[in-house]
Amino acid sequence: MNVSTTQPFQVVYSLFEHEYLGFLFESFVVQINTRGQLTFQHQNVSSKNADEFASRLDADDFKLIQLIDQIQQDAVIKKFSPKRLSVVDFFLKVYDAEKGDKPLQEKINQYVQARMGKIMELLRDKQVFVMGKDGEPTWKKLSFAPEKASVLFHFRRNEDNTHYFPTIKYAGQKLEFMYKNAALICYEPAWLMLNDIIYSFEKGIDGKKLQPFLNRKFIAIPRSIEENYYRVFVTQLVETADVYAKGFEIRTDKYTPKPQLLFSNIKAANVPELFADAITDREPDKILFELSYVYGKSIVSAAEAKKVSVDLEKTAESYIFHRLTRDTTREKEICKELGKRGLELKAGRTVMEKGAAVAWLAANLPELESKDYTIKQSDKSGKHYFIGDVAVEVGITExxxxxxxxxxxxxxxxxxxxIKLKNHILTKNNEFILPNGQVGIIPDEWFTQYIELFAFAEGDEQLKLRRHHMALVNDLQNGNLATVTMNRKLEKLREFETIEDQPMPAGFVGELRPYQKAGYNWLHFVQNYKFGGCLADDMGLGKTVQTLAMLQRRKENGAESASLLVMPTSLVYNWLNEAQKFTPNLRILNYTGTYREKNVALFSEYDVVLTSYGIMRLDAELLKTYYFDYIILDESQAIKNPDSTTSRSVRELKARHRLILTGTPVENSTMDLWAQMSFINPGLLGNQHFFRNEFLKPIEKDKDEHKTRRLHALIKPFILRRHKSQVAKELPEKIEHTTFCKMTEEQELAYEETKSYYRNKILKSLEENGPGNTQFMLLQGLTKLRQIANHPLMTDPGYEGSSGKLKEVIHKTRDVVSKGHKVLIFSQFVKHLEIIKRSLDKRDISYTYLDGNTKNRHEQVERFQKDETIQVFLISLKAGGVGLNLTAADYVFILDPWWNPAVEAQAVDRAHRIGQQNTVFTYKFITKDSVEEKILALQNRKLQLVTDLISTDETIMKSLTKEDIDNLLS
Known part of the structure; x- marks a missing residue:
């Protein structure tokens, strides 16, 4: 019979006894009549329907209902039965007298009792009843005793045995409870029901110690087992309860506690769970501190929660129980004192890094010992640590x-x-064995301060640093980590403003712009100090002409051998043209082609040997027999993979000087930087393993700004990078537009079908396999969506519809061409360019074309630059993103965006470079409501990396979160 919420009702709690689980409660709402009396109309209330009755429930009622739900038999079975068993089957199986599961019974009991203890506390001000046998919830009313009762345990030892029994007092009067139908309705702690009154107890008495006496006057312990009984049971009782003894003695001892601090070495696997979060990958071994208090002859661990401890002393005739009450006030003062000194204890223990622990001991040991602290190493530690002053003195001499x-x-x-610390610092092993066998701990800060010194230094007997590690030497000196002695010449390295102006070579035709002249001076600066250099100016600022001027100067100064210039095949023609224009007197050998003469003796007749990366790789064994004046790598990102044959081959070549030219020193990873810096200045950034751990992972994975700044400081003296916005003030304006293209209906249908397919597939894989195994599938799906956003023909040769983007691109191209302008059209997809070609052919618009398979590359460039009838140049982004001078164009169309804006910027720089006279208009075509829009948003949000060191498609793909992927495919 349901209770009406529109009429008065009352929540009540009804006590009943379960056959196996003991006393439990159920919660009910009961309708109230017009006289304010409880009626027989009631309804069970649980967490599922409690909100219906919220008007007459308070916060405690909601807590009670939730707790009571948890102890009902169905909830217990659901929690403790891995199989779905019926109520009868579960209890018969678990509680069978012979074959029952005793451990599980204990677990269930603990679970129920823990909740019953909380329920009893919350019930004090509630309406509580005993449930009738017919299930009537308000059969008999119960009340709570307002005060707590006390228990006194009596022990009387005589010649044969020891009698043991409790007495209960309430409000100063003895409470008769034996043989009175009393019941313990909760054990932990005890709640006793007697004569319809529920009693609680001081000191949280364990109900199991009262249970035997509900129908028994005393228990007799025979002499034969009394010692063991006293040690196990009576000792515990003396600690937790009030005990009256006759026939043996209970003494209360009082002492002022003296702190004892033990420290020991532990492995990560043995670190207490409380301090598990203190473990790091770097250093698995820790120092564990454990605080104890010495009370007379007793030692009490600070981790011990009980405030009273008892020791049993057996005398000739009897026993003495020594009852020790701890001085918690003094113990708190000791903990506070240690906390002020940086030793924060949890339950009397703490775990610290070995280095920090030993440093703490060295700093605090003398003063703490003077305050009567005992501090010693635990015998179980297995290692004897040196505790004392540790210092280092380092000197560096040029x-x-x-x-x-x-x-x-x-x-x-x-x-x-x-030097003996070298391997320890590099392997991050902070334990150094001293001559007397003690373990000295290398201070943590030394690993940060000196790891680069040891990683970059050469030699096993005598440490040496190459001169190009000047930045590191300066840092050590500025940080007071080393005393440095050097000559005045090296002082010029501190500031580039001290670079001397160099005369231009007589054979140079033309004039360098001011910033180019500064670059020319810088090339001589690093040359004079025998450093390798990286000229990393923006595309279009004239790295080629600065380098040619420097090579002409080398020729006029009597260079003893030829210089080797290595570049992508596509740039050979450009270098030959530029050399003919600016340095016509340089003797240049074009060492390319199938029929090249493989004879290094020829090189002495030339000033510059010009070759491609492919030829260099093929002829590496031959080329390394010649000692070049310079080895110069153009577009040096070609050696960005340090394990590639190209990278390994070029590092084996020999030269007096090394120089690299690149507008993008970092394309995919900071490892690109390591490969190129290691070519020009071997050892500058340590070995690959060191660089990966100390720079690559912290920068790319953790976005560690300190490591980024540190790496920047190390490479800064050897890289000259100028942006167009800084130096090329004469360049015309560059105006950028984003044009949004609406998909056609057929295109939108193809897009949505593909998006749904990949979205379901990728998100399912994310759930099952995690992000690591989803990258390839994600890249595949995003690539298809990008292609369909351009034109569905790129993925479906049978597609017969049109494309919104194609219509817009052709419309804009016709408009630009009709007004006499020239336009570069870039796409990352050759298939897309093929579609554009067919559309241009239909409209009789002439064009030049370049992709990775184009052989007559320079002819295509010349035609576009000089033939006024050709106004369109179709270029694949990969093939035409670098090395082209296309200043005849003043419009640039980017047909498809990607993660890395630098790639698009390089494309625009084909037109927006020195020599351009007109404003350059850039149009980026974005398909509306497609992944292209999401890529633009993600560029702005996700590509704000720590510095310009990293700019990569691959890195971004790895760092996409599930939310990012969800947004991309939504």
């Missing part, structure tokens, strides 16, 4: 082309050569 490094490390009285 010696010709090297810096010599020397130093002494002091562990107390022991002096250790600095």
């Amino acid at each position: 010696n010709n082309d090297w810096f010599d490094i020397y130093g002494i490390v002091r562990f107390g009285e022991f002096e250790i050569p600095f």
Whole structure:
């Protein structure tokens, strides 16, 4: 019979006894009549329907209902039965007298009792009843005793045995509870029901200690087992309850606690769970501190929660229980004192890094010992640590082309050569074995301060640094980490403003712009100090002409051998043209083609040997027999993979000087930077393993700004990078537009079908396999969607519809061409360019074309630059993104965006470069309501990386979150 919420009702709690689970409660709402009396109309209330009755429930009622739900038999079975069993089957199986599951019974009991304890506390001000046998919830009313009762346990030891029994007092009067039909309705702690009154107890008495006496006057313990009984049971009772003894003695001992701090070495696997979050990948071993208090002859762990501890002493005739009450006030003062000194304890323990722990001990040990603290290493530690002063002195002296490094490390009285720490620092092992067998701990800060020094230094007996590590030497000196002695010449490296102006070579035809002249001076600057350099000016600022001017100067100064210029095949023609124009006196050997003469003796007749990366790789064994004056790599990102044959081959070549030219020193990863810097200045950034751990992972994975700044500082002296906005003030304006293209109906249908297919497939894979196994599928899906956003013909040769973007591109092209302008049209997809070609052919619009398979590349460029009838140049982004001078165009169309805006910027730079006289208009065509729009948004949000060091499609793909992927495919 349901209770009406529109009429008065009352929540009540009804006690009943379950055959297996013991006493439990159920919660009900009961209708109230006009006289304010409870009626027989009632309804069970649970968490499922409690909100219906919220008008007459308070916060405690909601807590009670939730707790009561958790102890009902169905909830218990659901929690503890892995199989779906009926109520009868579950309880008969678990609670069978002979074959029952005792451990599971105990777990269930603990679960129920924990919740019953909370329920009893919340019930004090509620209406509580005993349930009738017919299920009537308000059969008999119960009340709670307003005060707490006390229990006194009596022990009387005589010649044969020890009698043991409790007495209960309430409000100063003895409470008769034996043989009175009393019941313990909760055990942990005890709640006793007697004469319809529920009693609770001081000191949280365990109900199991009262249960035997509900129908029993005393328990007799025979002499034969009394010692064991006293040690196990009575000792525990003396600690937690009030005990009266006759026949043995209970003494209360009082002492002022003296702190004892033990420290020990532990492995990560043994770190207490409380401190599991203190474990890091870098250093699995830790130091565990454990605080104890010495009370007389007793030692009590600070982790021990109980405030009273009891020890049993057996005498000739009897027993003495020594009851020790802890001085919690003094213990708190001790913990506070240690906390102020940086030792924050949890339950009397803490875990610290070994380095930090030993440093803490060295700093605090003397003063704490003077305050009567006992601090010692635990016998179980297995290692004996040195605790004392640790210091280091490092000196660096310039010696010709090297810096010599020397130093002494002091562990107390022991002096250790600095070089002995090399392997420890590089492997991040902070334990150093001293001559006396003690373990000295290398301070944590030394790993940060000196790891680069050891990683970059050469030599096993005597440490040496190459001169190009000047930035590191400066940092060590500025940080007071080393004493440095050097000559005045090297002081010029501190600031590039001190670079001297160099005369231009007589054989140079033309004039360098001011910033180009500054670059020319810089090339001589690094040359004079025998450093390798990286000229990394923006595309179009004239890296070629600056380099040619420097090579002409080398020729006129009597260079003893030829220089080697290595570049992509597509740039050979450009270099020959530029050399003919600016340095016609340079003797240049075009060492390319199938029929090249493979004879290095020929090189002495030339000033410059010009070749491609492919030829260099094929002829590496031959080329490394010649000692070049310069080795110069153009578009040096070609060696960005340090493990590639190209990269390994070029590193084996020999030269007095090394130079690289690139507008994008980092394309895919900071490892690109390592490969190129290691070519021009070997050892500058350490070995690959070191660089990967110390720079690549922290920068790319963790976005570590400190590591990014550190790497920038190391490479800064050897890279000259100028942006067009800084130096080429004479360049005309560049105006950018974004044109949004609406998909046709047929195109939209094809797009939605593909999007749904990949969205379901990718999100399912994310759930099952995680992001690591989804990257390829994601890239595949996004590529197809991008292609359909351009034109569905790119994925479906049978598609007969049109494309919104194609219509817009052709419309804009006809408009530009009709007004006499020239336009570069870039796409990352050759298939897309083929579609554009067919559309241009239909409209009789002439064009030149370039992709990765184009052989007559320079002819295509010349035709577009000089033939006024050709106004369109179709270019694949990969083939035409670098090395082209296309200043005849003043319009640039980007047909499809991608993650890396730098790729698009390079394309625009084909037209917006030195020599351009007109304003350059850039149009980026974006298909509306497609993944292209999402890519633009993601560029702005996701590509704000720490510095310009990283700019990569691959890195972004790896860093996409599930939310990013969801947004891209929504």
